[in-house]
Amino acid sequence: MTGKTHIIGGVAASLAFAQITNYEPAILLCTGVIGSLIPDICHGGSKIGRALPILSKLINGLFGHRTFTHSLLFLILIAVLLHNFMPMEDISAGLLVGMASHIVLDMATKRGVKLFFPLRWNVRFPFTATTGATSEYLVFALLSLLSVYFGYGIILSL
Template sequence: MTGNTHIVGGLAASLAYAQFSNYDPVILVGAGVVGALIPDICHGGSKIGKTFPIVSKIINILFGHRSFTHSLLFLFLIGILLHSFVTNESIIMGILVGIVSHLVLDMATKNGIKLLFPIKVTIRFPLTTKTGGKVENIVYAALSLLSVYFGYGVFASYFVN
């Protein structure tokens, strides 16, 4: 998936999570969008890879694309790091929800991900799409609509209370 689809995916996922959690929705959603971009640090052409090119290059040389940073191990390690250094639970959960949204979206692509890294098995859904293709545009539109739907639910009550 492209960076824009990951952004709207992180937005939709964090807004959906905000529906039933007690975390600050503004912080949760902002962190969710950031978290949705983090796994692509392994790709120099990604939004985050362009922002941190040296880190991106090192990670790509060590692990390649869609392996370690697209795994449950990475999610677990990020969770430990966040809980060790970040005191705001809304930030922690937002980033983790965003990362999960990224992994799910990339499992819907033909290349899939190495979810069980270091085990070298590729995980993808039975129905997949090409990154940047017409089906991804439909996914993007659907996630945008879900963001509006969940956003209304979250922020209508947020500003009323």
């Protein structure tokens, strides 16, 4: 998936999560977008990889692409770090929701992810989308509609 699809996925997931929690929707939304980009730190050509090239190169050299940073182990590690060092739960929740949305979206690609890293199993959905193809644009459109739907729900609840 491309960066824009991950971003709209983070938006949709954050707004949906805001519907079922008492966290501040604006904070969830902003941090969900940031979180939706974090797993691709392992790819030098990604938005976050270009922003942090040294860290990206180091992580890619150690683990490769779509392995550790696309795993449950990474999510748990980040959750523990955020729990211990981030005083605002809204920020932590948004980051984790965004990261989880990224991983789920990459599970919808042919390559899948190493969800159970360090085990070498590739996990992907039975239906997949090709990055940059019509199928990804359909995913983007669906996520856009979901973002509007969940955003509208938040506005109504104010």
